[in-house]
Amino acid sequence: MANVTNRQSPAASRLTLQVEQQLGAFQLLAALDLPAIGVSGIFGPSGSGKTSLLRLIAGLERPIRGTITLGEQTLLNTQQGIFIPPHRRRIGVVFQEARLFPHYLVRGNLAYGMRSPAPQRFAEIVELLGIERLLERMPGTLSGGEARRVAIGRALLSEPQLLLMDEPLTGLDDARKNELLRYITRLTQQVDIPIVYVSHDAKEITSIADHLVVMKAGQVRASNKLDALLQRFDLTHELGGFDAASLLEGTVIAHDATYDLTHLALDDGHQLVLPGISAALGRRLRVRILARDIALSLVPISGTSYRNQLSATIVDNTILPETPYTVEIRLAIGTFTLRARLTRKSWDEMGLKQGMQVTALIRSVSFSAC
Amino acid sequence: MTLSPAEWEAIRLSLLIGLAAVAWILPLGIGVAWLLARYEFRGKALLDGLIHLPLVLPPVVVGYLLLVALGRQGVIGQWLYSTLGVSLPFTWQGAAVASGVMAFPLLVRALRLSLEAVDPKLEAAASTLGANRWRVFTTITLPLAIPGLLTGTVLAFARALSEFGATITFASNIPGETRTLPLALYTLIQSPGQEAAAARLCVIAIAIALASLIASEWLARRTRQRLQERDG
Numbered sequence: 001m002a003n004v005t006n007r008q009s010p011a012a013s014r015l016t017l018q019v020e021q022q023l024g025a026f027q028l029l030a031a032l033d034l035p036a037i038g039v040s041g042i043f044g045p046s047g048s049g050k051t052s053l054l055r056l057i058a059g060l061e062r063p064i065r066g067t068i069t070l071g072e073q074t075l076l077n078t079q080q081g082i083f084i085p086p087h088r089r090r091i092g093v094v095f096q097e098a099r100l101f102p103h104y105l106v107r108g109n110l111a112y113g114m115r116s117p118a119p120q121r122f123a124e125i126v127e128l129l130g131i132e133r134l135l136e137r138m139p140g141t142l143s144g145g146e147a148r149r150v151a152i153g154r155a156l157l158s159e160p161q162l163l164l165m166d167e168p169l170t171g172l173d174d175a176r177k178n179e180l181l182r183y184i185t186r187l188t189q190q191v192d193i194p195i196v197y198v199s200h201d202a203k204e205i206t207s208i209a210d211h212l213v214v215m216k217a218g219q220v221r222a223s224n225k226l227d228a229l230l231q232r233f234d235l236t237h238e239l240g241g242f243d244a245a246s247l248l249e250g251t252v253i254a255h256d257a258t259y260d261l262t263h264l265a266l267d268d269g270h271q272l273v274l275p276g277i278s279a280a281l282g283r284r285l286r287v288r289i290l291a292r293d294i295a296l297s298l299v300p301i302s303g304t305s306y307r308n309q310l311s312a313t314i315v316d317n318t319i320l321p322e323t324p325y326t327v328e329i330r331l332a333i334g335t336f337t338l339r340a341r342l343t344r345k346s347w348d349e350m351g352l353k354q355g356m357q358v359t360a361l362i363r364s365v366s367f368s369a370c
Numbered sequence: 371m372t373l374s375p376a377e378w379e380a381i382r383l384s385l386l387i388g389l390a391a392v393a394w395i396l397p398l399g400i401g402v403a404w405l406l407a408r409y410e411f412r413g414k415a416l417l418d419g420l421i422h423l424p425l426v427l428p429p430v431v432v433g434y435l436l437l438v439a440l441g442r443q444g445v446i447g448q449w450l451y452s453t454l455g456v457s458l459p460f461t462w463q464g465a466a467v468a469s470g471v472m473a474f475p476l477l478v479r480a481l482r483l484s485l486e487a488v489d490p491k492l493e494a495a496a497s498t499l500g501a502n503r504w505r506v507f508t509t510i511t512l513p514l515a516i517p518g519l520l521t522g523t524v525l526a527f528a529r530a531l532s533e534f535g536a537t538i539t540f541a542s543n544i545p546g547e548t549r550t551l552p553l554a555l556y557t558l559i560q561s562p563g564q565e566a567a568a569a570r571l572c573v574i575a576i577a578i579a580l581a582s583l584i585a586s587e588w589l590a591r592r593t594r595q596r597l598q599e600r601d602g
C-alpha cells in the first residue's frame with residue numbers, strides 16, 4: 001500500500017530554536033531549524049519531549065535557556081530577556097484535547113480569536129472542515145472528531161503565522177482518525193499556513209509531514225526532509241518498521257480513461273502507473289511506496305502483472321537486528337532513491353550485491369490515493 | 371401585617387448596609403481569590419490567614435480593630451479624615467465596612483474554589499488565540515466561575531445582613547443610621563414588654579433571608595441558561 005499526496009512549494013522563512021528545559025528529572029535539549037512552510041512533523045515516543053517543545057514554541061512554557069525565532073521575529077531570547085507572551089505570538093495551537101470553551105457556542109468558539117470580522121474567511125474555514133451544521137451547538141454536545149475539527153477551525157481563524165498541532169488524532173477510533181486526517185491533509189493543501197505536527201504514530205506522521213524531526217529522550221535524533229529520513233536504515237524501526245516506505249515525487253503526465261490509471265513521470269526516463277487520481281496534468285504529486293511492496297528481478301520480465309518496472313542500481317543494503325530474515329535495500333532509480341526489502345534467502349539466491357543493475361517491480365494496485 | 375416606620379427603617383438600613391458591604395468587597399474579593407487560586411507567591415499563607423481571621427475571631431475584636439485602624443484617631447482613619455474629610459465610625463458606611471470585613475472570607479472562599487475549578491488549559495488555549503490576561507479573565511475564567519461567584523455573593527450578603535458584633539462595636543447602634551435588623555432586635559429584647567415587636571422583627575429577618583436564598587437560586591439558574599445561549 002502506498003499513499004499519494006500533493007506537495008508544497010519550497011521553503012521561504014524558517015523557525016529556528018535552541019532551547020534547554022528541565023522538567024523534574026527530564027531534560028529537553030534541542031536545536032532545530034525548520035522550514036516555516038508545509039508540514040513539519042515532530043515525531044517520537046511519549047516522554048521524548050515533543051509536547052514540551054511545542055509548548056515552548058507557543059510560549060506556554062519558558063525554557064531555562066534558549067532562543068526561538070520565527071522568520072524575522074525573535075520570540076524568545078533568554079540572554080537578552082526577550083519573551084513574547086503567547087497572546088502576542090500569533091501561533092495557533094490545536095491541543096490533544098480540543099479545549100473548546102464550554103460556555104460558548106461552536107460559533108462563538110470559532111470567532112473567539114478572530115482579529116476582525118471576516119465572514120468570507122469564516123465561511124471558507126467552516127466549509128473546509130465540514131462544521132457548518134455544528135455552528136449553533138454547544139461544545140458539550142459534540143463528538144470527539146467534531147470537537148477536534150472545531151478546535152482546528154478556531155485556531156485557523158485566529159490567523160496564525162504558524163499552526164501547532166499536538167497529536168490531534170489522540171483518542172479517536174480508526175474511522176474518525178482517518179476522517180480527521182483527511183480534513184487535515186486537505187487543510188495543508190488549501191490553507192497557506194506552516195504547520196508543526198506532533199505525533200508518536202509513524203504512519204500518521206509520514207503520511208502528512210514534508211519535513212520530519214525525530215525526538216528521543218529530550219533530544220533531536222534527526223531532522224531532515226521526510227523522504228531523506230525514510231531512506232535511513234538506522235531509523236527504520238522508529239519510522240514504520242514493517243511499514244517502512246519511500247516517498248517519490250512526480251508530475252502527472254497522462255490519464256488512461258479506459259482503465260482509469262494515472263501516469264506519473266518521476267524524471268525523463270522513469271514513470272509510474274498508479275490507480276486513477278483526479279489531479280490535473282502537470283500537477284506535482286507525492287507517492288508513498290512501502291519497501292515490502294517492491295520485488296526485484298535480475299532482468300526486465302514480460303508476461304507479468306507488475307505494471308511498474310523500473311531499472312535500478314543497488315546502492316547499499318543492511319540486515320537489521322530486529323529482522324534477521326530480511327535484507328533492507330536502497331535502490332537508485334535515476335535521481336531517486338527507493339527502499340526495498342527482500343528475504344535474505346532471495347538476496348543470496350539471486351546473488352545480489354551493491355552496484356548491481358536490477359529491475360524494481362511495483363504493482364500499480366499497491367498505490368492508494370488519499 | 372403592616373410595618374411600623376421603625377421597622378421599615380431597620381429593613382432599609384439592613385438592605386442598604388448589606389448591599390454596600392457586598393459592593394465594596396466584591397471586586398476586592400474577586401482579585402484576592404484570583405491571586406490565591408492562580409499564583410504562588412511569598413506570604414500567600416499569611417494573606418490567606420489574614421483573610422480568614424474574621425471567621426474565627428470574636429466579631430467584637432474585629433470591630434475593635436476597625437476602631438483602632440479607622441477611628442478618627444486611628445492610623446488610617448486619621449489620614450481619611452484629614453485628607454478626604456471622611457469619618458467612618460458611627461455612620462452607615464462604617465457599618466458597611468464592618469459587615470463587609472466579616473463577610474469577606476465567605477466570599478473569597480466560595481470564589482477561590484470556583485476559580486480553581488476552572489481548567490487552566492482553557493485559559494492557555496484562549497491566550498494562544500490572542501487573548502491577553504484581562505480578556506482571558508473576563509471571557510473565560512470569570513464566566514466559568516459565575517456559579518461560585520453567585521453563591522459567594524449571596525453568602526456574603528446574608529452574612530452582612532446578620533452582622534452584629536463588629537457593627538455595634540465600630541459603628542454603634544444609632545437609630546436611622548446604623549440600627550440594622552439585628553441591632554433593632556437586640557434593642558427590643560433589652561427593653562421589657564417588647565416581646566411582640568421582637569417576634570415581628572424575627573419574622574421579617576427570616577423572610578428577608580429566605581427571599582435572598584430564593585433569589586440567588588433563580589439568578590444562578592438564569593445565568594446558566596444565559597451562558598448556554600450566549601454566542602460570543
